[in-house]
Each structure stands twice: as C-alpha cells, then as structure tokens.
Amino acid sequence: MLEHMLFQALSDGVLIMDRNRIIQEINPAATRMTGWETGHKVPYCLFCQYREVEHDEERCLLMGKNAPSYFESEMPTLYGESIPVSFSTTYLPAEDGTVEHTLLMLRDISQKKQEEEARMAKLLARQTIEAQEAERKRLAQELHDGIGQSLYSISMALGLLRQIVPESGTQLFATASATLADTMREVKQLSVTLRPPALDILGLKAALVSLIRQMEQHFSLKITMRYKLPLGLRMSSSMELHIYRIVQEILSNAAKHAKSPVLFLSLRPLSNRFGLRLTIRDKGKGFDPIHVYRHSTGLGLKHLAERTKLLQGSMHISSAPGRGTVLRFVIPFTSTEETDNEKN
Numbered sequence: 431m432l433e434h435m436l437f438q439a440l441s442d443g444v445l446i447m448d449r450n451r452i453i454q455e456i457n458p459a460a461t462r463m464t465g466w467e468t469g470h471k472v473p474y475c476l477f478c479q480y481r482e483v484e485h486d487e488e489r490c491l492l493m494g495k496n497a498p499s500y501f502e503s504e505m506p507t508l509y510g511e512s513i514p515v516s517f518s519t520t521y522l523p524a525e526d527g528t529v530e531h532t533l534l535m536l537r538d539i540s541q542k543k544q545e546e547e548a549r550m551a552k553l554l555a556r557q558t559i560e561a562q563e564a565e566r567k568r569l570a571q572e573l574h575d576g577i578g579q580s581l582y583s584i585s586m587a588l589g590l591l592r593q594i595v596p597e598s599g600t601q602l603f604a605t606a607s608a609t610l611a612d613t614m615r616e617v618k619q620l621s622v623t624l625r626p627p628a629l630d631i632l633g634l635k636a637a638l639v640s641l642i643r644q645m646e647q648h649f650s651l652k653i654t655m656r657y658k659l660p661l662g663l664r665m666s667s668s669m670e671l672h673i674y675r676i677v678q679e680i681l682s683n684a685a686k687h688a689k690s691p692v693l694f695l696s697l698r699p700l701s702n703r704f705g706l707r708l709t710i711r712d713k714g715k716g717f718d719p720i721h722v723y724r725h726s727t728g729l730g731l732k733h734l735a736e737r738t739k740l741l742q743g744s745m746h747i748s749s750a751p752g753r754g755t756v757l758r759f760v761i762p763f764t765s766t767e768e769t770d771n772e773k774n
Contacts, residue, residue: 437455437457438457438458440457440459441459442459442535442536442537443456443457443459443460443461443462443463443464443515443535443536443537443538444456444457444459444460444533444534444535444536445457445460445466445472445533445534445536446522446531446532446533446534447472447531447532447534448530448531448532449530450471451471451472451490452469452470452471452472453466453467453468453469453470453471453472454468454531455468456468460536463507463513463515463536463538464505464507464508464509464513464536465507465508465509466507466508470508472534473505473506474489474490475503475504475505475506475515475517476503476504476505476506476512477491477501477503477504478490478491478503492517492518492519492534493519493532497519499518500516500517500518501516501517501518502514502515502516502517502539503515503517505536513538513540514538514539514540514542514543515536515537515538515539516536516537516539517534517535517536518534518535519532519533519534519535520532520533520535521533552739552740555736555739555740556740559736559737559740560668563625563671566624566625567624567625569624569625571625573617573620573621573624577617578614578617578618578621581610581613581614581617582614584610585607585610585611585614588603588606588607588610591603592607619644626640626641626674628640629670629671629674630667633664633670634659634665634670634673634674635657635659637670637674638655638657638674638677638695638697639655641674641677641678641681642655642681642695645681645682645685648685649685650691651684651685651690651691651692651693652691652692652693653681653692653693653694653695654692654693654694654695655695655696655697656694656695656696656697656698657697658696658697658698658699659697659698659699659706660699665763669741669761669763672737672740672741673708673741673761675733675737676708676734676737676738676759677695677708677710679730679733679734680710680734680757681693681695681710683730684710684712684714684755687714687715687717688712688714688715688716688754688755689714689715690712690713690714690715690754691713692712692713693710693711693712694709694710694711694712695708695709695710696708696709696710700760704762704763705743705760705761705762705763706760706761706763707758707759707760707761708757708758708759708761709756709757709758709759710756710757711754711755711756711757712754712755713754714754714755715751715752715754716749716750716751716752716753716754716755717749717750717751717755718749718750718751719731719747719749731747734757738759738761741761741762742761742762743759743760743761743762744759744760745757745758745759746758746759
C-alpha cells in the first residue's frame with residue numbers, strides 16, 4: 431500500500447511496460463507529461479526511431495545490450511508534440527529470471543533545455559562582442575602604426591618639398607598640406623574611436639574624460655560628468671570596456687538625435703558598495719522607448735541591452751516625446767568575475 435502511494439505521488443513520470451511496450455501501470459505524473467494511460471503502447475523516442483540498428487538488434491537503446499543508465503532524447507506524446515525528457519530504466523525479472531516488465535522513469539527537462547539555450551545564447555553574444563572588440567583593436571593598431579605612420583612620412587616629405595616649390599605653387603601646396611593635416615586628424619580620431627588607448631592605460635575615468643572632450647569638440651554640446659567611484663578603483667578590463675561602450679553609444683545617439691544642448695553623466699557606487707549606478711540624462715526631444723525598440727532599424731538600444739545583460743546588470747529608460755531622456759544602469763562589480771569564469 432505504501433509503495434503504491436509513493437508510486438502515485440512521485441513528481442517524475444514512472445510506468446511499467448511489458449515486452450511489447452504495452453503500459454501495465456502508470457503514475458499521474460507520467461500521464462500528465464505524455465497523455466499515456468494503461469494499455470497504451472509506449473512509442474520510441476526520436477533518437478531510437480531514426481537510429482540505424484543491426485539485424486535482430488533491439489531498437490530501443492535502453493532495452494538493448496549495454497544499455498546506458500541515463501539517456502536524453504525527445505519523446506512523442508498524445509498531445510501532438512515531442513518533449514525533451516531524460517530516461518532511466520530498471521528491469522523487473524520474473525520468477526524464472528527472465529525479464530517480463532521494464533520500469534521506465536521519465537523526467538521533463540524542458541526547463542533545463544531552455545536554461546541551456548539561454549546560457550549558450552549569452553555565451554554567443556559575449557563571444558561575438560569580444561570578437562568585435564578584438565577586430566576594433568586590430569584596426570585601431572593598423573590605423574595608428576600603418577596608415578598613420580605613412581601619412582606622417584608624407585607630411586615630412588611635403589615639409590622638405592616646400593623649400594623647393596616655386597612661388598607659383600604655394601597656394602596649391604598649402605591646400606594639399608591642409609588636406610593632409612585634416613586626413614591625419616580623422617585617422618587619429620577614428621583610431622581612438624575604435625579603441626581608446628586611455629582605457630587600457632589609464633582606466634575608465636580618463637577614457638570617459640577624453641570621450642567627453644571629443645564629443646564637445648565635434649558637437650555643440652556641454653557634457654557634465656560626476657564620477658563618484660572610489661579613487662584608484664580598477665574594474666576588470668572587460669567591465670570597463672563594456673561601460674565605456676555603453677556611455678559612448680548613448681552620448682553619440684544623444685548628440686545625433688536628441689537635440690539637447692546639455693548632457694549629464696553620473697557614475698557612483700551603490701549603497702552596498704557591491705556595484706555601480708550609471709545615469710545619463712539629456713534635455714532633448716525624447717522618444718517612445720517601446721516603439722523605438724520594436725520598430726527601429728537601428729541597433730543602438732539592442733546593443734545597450736546586450737552589453738548590460740552580459741554585465742548581469744539592469745537598464746531602465748525613462749523618456750517621452752518632448753520630455754528628454756534618462757537612462758539608468760545598475761551593474762554589479764561581481765559580473766565580470768562570473769563572466770570570466772564562464773569563459774574558462
């Protein structure tokens with residue numbers, strides 16, 4: 431009686447089937463999971479349905495020779511769909527020792543599969559961003575050491591040629607020199623945008639100060655930053671890079687679209703000191719965050735969400751047409767340690 435009560439109360443699906451795979455007894459959990467009842471024939475899982483078998487070999491992997499003690503596959507159900515399950519079996523011998531019945535245990539692993547898919551999606555996103563950053567770093571180095579040095583050599587050569595150019599060519603020479611100087615500045619700016627050297631050498635605060643200076647020079651903006659993180663604090667390089675890219679994306683979008691004359695940026699530790707709070711506010715034209723996220727062809731908000739998720743942080747956008755925009759991020763300091771552990 432007690433055994434039957436336990437059989438009925440188990441959260442995992444349990445059934446007993448004969449040699450012909452006809453169910454002799456089944457508990458409620460297995461019926462809820464598959465729709466099967468006593469007298470139904472247990473179908474083969476998808477793996478066993480399509481696997482190649484030798485002559486006289488048992489198609490069911492769990493009932494053949496050298497059967498594994500544990501197995502995962504998808505099982506057809508009476509609900510018209512297949513569900514991911516884990517299997518294990520126990521043989522119930524008759525008095526003469528022959529196997530008359532098999533006890534099959536089923537566990538629905540849909541949630542486990544979903545968690546694994548989410549983990550793999552997060553890993554793929556992180557690897558994609560890391561590959562992009564590595565390529566940016568390589569291109570920045572190429573621009574600085576390759577094209578940048580070549581342009582500098584041309585500039586030196588023009589300086590020497592200037593001494594022998596006749597007076598009639600002075601204007602043309604000045605125009606060429608000015609164009610070369612502009613090109614050198616653009617290459618340098620592009621190199622810094624791709625990978626800010628201050629971030630690797632001096633840290634996040636210095637890189638943000640440099641970024642703000644560049645934004646103010648190129649756009650009619652006044653950007654005020656309040657950096658309240660402890661002096662000397664150095665987060666992991668990946669965490670600093672993600673935060674820098676988040677700020678860079680927001681400032682760039684605000685400069686191009688918000689039409690705000692001023693921007694306010696704040697970085698401060700959380701009250702528990704286990705993370706930081708990043709806030710960026712403008713007084714621009716604002717927008718509808720839900721509409722933009724769903725319908726915009728741009729990737730700005732999606733990239734912000736991806737980087738925030740990789741940092742295991744949270745992002746909140748407060749905006750409306752004509753009312754400016756406030757973006758708030760909460761990022762734990764432990765996030766990059768866990769990310770690095772995942773990598774290893």
